Structure formats: C-alpha cells, structure tokens
Amino acid sequence: MMQSIAKNSLRTITMAAALSGAAACVSAPQEIASNGSAPEALRGYYAQLERATDLPRMTTPALDSSRAITRFAFGSCNHQQRSQDAWPVIGSFDPQLFLAIGDNVYADVGYRGAADLSTFVDAYRLQAGHAEFANFVGAVPTFATWDDHDFGPNDSGGSFFAKEWSETIFENFWASNDRVRSRPGVYDSFTAGPAGQRVQFIILDTRFFRTDLTEYPYQEERRPLGGYAFASNPGDSMLGAEQWRWLEQELAKPADLRIVVSSIQVLTEAHHFESWATMQLERQRLLQMLGNRAASGMILLSGDRHSGAFYRHRPEGMDEEFREFTSSSLNLAFVSDDADAREPDPRRSSPMITEENFGLLDIDWSARRVAMRLMDDEGQEIVGETYSF
Template sequence: MKRRNYLTTTAVLAGGSALFPSMTWAKEELLKDGDLETSLKLLNLWGEQPSVKQELLKNAYTYLNASEGRTLAGLAEQPEFQALCKQAGLTHLGGPLLGSVTEEGASVWIRTLKPAKVEVQVGNTSYGPVFSTVESDLTAVVPVSGLKPGTQNPYQVLVDGSPISIPEDAALVAAPAATSSGKVRIAFGSCFHRWGLGNQKQSELILSRNPSALLLLGDIAVQDRKNHLGLHRADYFLRDLHPAWQNLVATVPVFATWDDHDYFRNDWAGIPKGHTEQDKQGVCDVFRQSWNNPSYGFNDDRRGVFLRTRIGPCDVIMVDNRYFRENKDGSFLGDEQMKWFEEQLLDCKGPFIILSCGSMWSDYVSNGKDSWGVCDPEGRERIFSLIEKNKIGGVLLISGDRHGARGFRIPRSSGFSFYEFEAASLGGRSGPAATSDKWNTQFYGISGKYAFGEFSIEADLPDPEVTFRLMGDDGTEIHKLTLTRSQLTPKG
C-alpha cells in the first residue's frame, strides 16, 4: 500500500511549526508529569497544535481532574466541550484503533461523541452495528471478518450512518494464515510514557515496515495517576489527540498490556497501600475500555489484562505482572494466572512463541528491581523448567520497564539459553546503565534513544528462522540477530 507523506500532513495539522523539538528539553521538563501545563506541552511537543485543539484538552483535563470518578461520557455532555468539538470539526473522541487481528480480519475500536450506532464498511460489506453507550464510556468495538489472510483493506467507520474522518490511507489488516509455515513481522516495545506517542518519525517508520501487529508492553499512555480514574481517562484522551498515534493505530493492529506507570505508579502492583480492591478494579475497567484486545485476563469478575493470540505462524502470550501480585515473594502472576500460563504454553502449536512481560525476565539491570529475578525467582524457574522439560521450541522473551533497550542471553545449567529482547525505548527515555562489563551475556544496549523492536519470522524454512531488529526512529538498524528454531529448542 502506498503511504502518504506523513510529515507534510502532520505539519499542516500542527500549523507548520518545527516538527522536531529538542528532546533534551522534553526529558528534563516532562519528568514533571501530572498537571495541565505538562499535558499541553506534550500535546505540542512534536509541533504546535491548533488553538482549538489546545482548548479541547484544557476543557477535558479541567473537567476530568475535578473528580476521581469522572468519565469521558460525562465530559461529552458538557455544552462548552460540545461547542469546542464542533469548532474543531471533531467527529469522534478516539480511534479508529485496530486490534484483535486474525487471519480473517481485525476489530475496530472507536470512541464516539455521544451514544451512537457504529458500523465498519469494507468494500461493499458492512459490519456491526455495535452501540457505544454511557456504560462503555462511549466506546464500541466492531469485529470484521471474512477478509483474505495477509491483506490490507481500505475501510470506513460510520457513526449513526455517517462516515467519520479517519486517517488517509487507513487500512484494515488481516494477519497471515495461522499455519506452521509462512512469514510474519511483529513489532513491539514499551515505555511511550506519553511523550513518545507524538513521535511521527517513529510511527511512520513502523507503518512503512508493514508489521501484522504491534505489541505494547506497558507504560504507554497513562502516567502515575494512582486511583484517579478521571486523570486516567484524561491521559487516554491526550493519547487520541496525537496525529502520529492516530495514523499508526488506524492501520497497525495493537495488543496492549500494562506495567506499573499505567497501573498505579512506579513499581506498584496488586492493591497498593492506602488503596482498595475497588480502586484496582476501576483502573482495570478504564484500561479495558481504552484498548482493543481479543480478551482481558479471565474475562469475568476476576479481571486482569493478560491474553493469548496467534499471529500467522507465531503464538503470543502476554502476561499481567501487576494486577494479581500480592506484594510478597512468589506471587508475580498469582496462582490462577500462573496455571493459565502453563496451560497456554503447553497448548502452543506455532514454531515460535513470544512470551511478553511488562518488566524484565532477567536480573541484570538495576539488580533485577521489580522484575522476575527479585520478585519471583521460583515462579520464573517453574516456567523455564516447564519449557525445558517439555522441549517447547522457539520461545522468545520480550520485556520492558527499564528505560532504554537491552538484549540478554539467559544461560541455563542444562546448557540451553533463553533470549530476552527488551525494547523499553518507545519514549526515548534514559534509564539505568545500558551496558556493563559484568553482563557477559548481553548482545545490545542503548539509552536515551527512540527505538522499537521487531521480529521477522520465516517459518517455511527447514529450520524456521526469526530475525530480531532494534530499529531507531531515524531508520537505523541498531542491532540485528537471527536465530533458528533449533537454537531456541531445549535438547535434554
């Protein structure tokens, strides 16, 4: 599919301002998260936005900040906000955000301006309707199926029968066929931390590489809002105002789990001290309304955000390392999720399996702070031993949390090694040391640079291969590593 000149389009939206501000300023000033002034700086970071768009954010933030329980549905009822939306030509509050991709299609998430009937049209076929409601905080998710595997299909979203404005050249992606052969490309990363969401170079680069999906591992859009659900929603509203984000997710299907910052705040998990089960459930409900996953945890009152999916020849399991933790040793996933995880691992059929966790599998960075190595080494050993005992092949570990990007080989006493690919660099933030002389199993490390991870899988070879690339937002291939399935399969 031909891509439009994205930078030119963004310049028009931004009023022609400088597109690439000093990120030194961003990293120093935007550490002061939490107030309206910061949110406005973030909105304008990648090019000054029209004044009416800034007024929209001011109005939304002020309303949502006033009470912990305020919603976007309540905001949309306010006459002043309605008038600003009309002045800005806003046809909807968020989306389209693609997700839940399969070989036959994907789902389309949208947030409307009022309770409405939502349909998606692909060619001459209409899907839906699905109704957005006050209870869903004006969101609707429309499943689309019956497409040919591995295709990109132009689409339109209709709200109450009228087409809404969506990014030019938006296409609905169907994944490659779910077989043990074939090719697929999957992008991944974490730690947008709000200011990376507007990085148009990075978004356009991901788009240009035509991945079948983008896996986001946490610290994405919400920044340390604790139990203030109004501000959780304000941060998601800010996310959906960024042209770079709008263009990316209108074509690349997204699967998302959380980490600490978009859960409550840094290093928090379970029910934080001074908070309640109701607080935890509320944060989870807002997250589920703001994304487009095929499932969320147990899909019942137990909640959680873990999931399993299949993208072409690759199984994907994304765990939830926050919601079920009991803030004591040995409870990283909780008993029920751990049992679920083991069952899913044994059931995987693809030549490669991506295992995703919001924080790191290894102990190397920051002495393993807030990772498996410190919080639940017994649980990690239980998983690794299960993989080795059952000779489960093709396992790729991905992680986030520790700002920057690092890759490690995790050696086992059996002589086998797991490979961990961390790409917590979508927001370009600096973090702990990128490298160390003590880390003799490390194969890449960066800090303070915008980058995303990518797996290109060729499963139709006699010994299927996966090539990892760490891609800088300037198109630089920072690191490349090719591994075969046999290298990723325990022997004994």
C-alpha cells in the first residue's frame, strides 16, 4: 500500500557492501541473479547468518482449545516506530486470542535489496522492545500471518528473492509452531471449542507463493485507486498448489463456525490496489471452495487497506452471501473525510472508517450469532454488524 522501494523484476540484486551488527563478519555474495535460483544460491550464506544474528523471539500463551471461543480480536498495519497504545486497549476487552493479520511491522522501511534483510531484523527488534506489545503478546494467545511490509518490499509476492530468509525471521519472531516451520510459507489453522461450539481458524499466506500482479495502466480520468488490473490469467496463483490442497482439506474438517483470514481483501472490486480481485480466476476458485466447505458458518477477515469496513457479496450461481470484516490500521491511519465518496462500493455494507481501529468479535453460541465491532484506539465502537449462522 505504500510507495514501492524495490523492484522484484530486476535481473540482478546488488547487496549491501557492509552488514551491520553480528552479521558483519559473515561474507555475503555481492550480486545474486534474481532468476529463481537466488534462494538456493543464498542458503549457505543464510545458514551462517542465522547462527550469527540474534533475532528477537516473542512467546505467547497456549490457547485452551477445550474452551468455547466467545470473544477474540484482530488487527493489521502496525508500525514499529509509532505509538503502541492500542495493545493495552485491546487487552482490556480480555479477548481469548488475537489475530495479527499482516503488516505487523513495516520492516521494508529503508530496505534497498540487501540479502541479510537487516531492516527486517531491526524492525522486529524495535517492536519487541515496546512494553505495551510485549505485555499483550505475553498475556493473550497471538497468531500471525504476514502482508507485504513484513514479508518483503511493497506489494511483493513469490518472486521476492529473499522470501525464505524473510520467513525464517518471521517464524523466529513469532515463535511459530512446528506445523508452520515444517513447510514453505506461514499459513496455518487450528480449531477450538467442544462439539457444537467449534471454531476453526484458517490463516492464509497470500505472499509466499503469489505470482506477479498485472499492472493496470494509469488513466487520467480514473480516480487514483491503485495500479493493478482485474486479470484472468490462467497461470496466476495466489496461494500456490500446496496451500490450495491444504485449504481444501481444512475446509472438509468439522466446524460450527470458520474464521478465514486473508491479509488482503477478498470480496470488493471497488479499487485496484492489491486484493483477490486482481486474480479473478483465483478468487472464483476460493469462493467456490469456501462455498463447498463442510457445513458451518463462516466469516472472512482482512486488513491491508488502512481503513475498516464490512462487506457482503453473493457470487453469481451461489446460494450463500459471504461476509467480510476488514480492520486496518492499528497505528498508521490514512484519515480521509471523503473515503465513501472516493471509493463507492455496492458490496460494502458500512461506512469506510479511516481512523485507527481494531476488530472485536463476540460469539453468542445460544443464539448462533456473532457481534462484529470495529473499535477505535480508545476502545469505543465505531460501527458494528451481526452475523447469524
């Protein structure tokens, strides 16, 4: 969402001449061809760098999966150099878990293509040093996926040459479980609650495997709402073959309510920034797969946009109306007085909120109803909706 600072399409990536801190004694290749072989060429270098670099590591309480989930929270777009006041506010609502769904730090600030991703390590170190954040993660079970700014450069995807090292940094910081560490990418799922009150959380990775987006040529008469086309290229992939297979298997498992997390928006077509709409065939595949899931309620959660809102959409030929709840950002708001007028959207069922916000969801199992609330940074409800399942 922010100005690009590196081009993944460059054939050659020039490395930083000097590495900072403990990594300085490790000899790095000065040039790596960005042609698909870069990760393999760099693995030996990273094996040394991992031993020499002291990465921050957050630990979080284990979730009691035997208890019914009645309240949880989520958020996105948290800048490590800005106020962290949101964390104690979220904690005051006593959520049973928190979903950090992308841009959890802005690690690419100042990044210039160095293979060691030193700005990423620096960003995580700074974030870990905030007592408000550390205390929150230490008290509330926290689960994370990434978006572009904690994965690589702005709008980057699977062609990012250093994605494997970025994954190592991410998994070390978030103390990822063995499921996540055992495979490429950071996707995961887990289920909590007894039979009849089971919530399955499916956390997607929309970065590690994603093919490059199709650019949308600038048109002067069009509002400046992003630069990517709504493409229908057969070779496009958002999740990669293995994650697609995994997702289909997860959706076949028994659950009463499913929470599906995508770092980028799924339902809207009101802008040309990053979203599932930029890969029309992939989004169609996703919605069909979600529609064919084992019987359950379902809510989509997303972030990325530096705005919050609720969305509804019934795809053509499907009986179900999908519901999506977008929350962004925790501390990096792009406040606008004309967001609704700038981005008219028949699929958006609420005003577009650009102030800092987080999402709070309360599940009433007896009524089979979820209260979804977008909260401001002082803990006041801005807008809310209910979902019955």
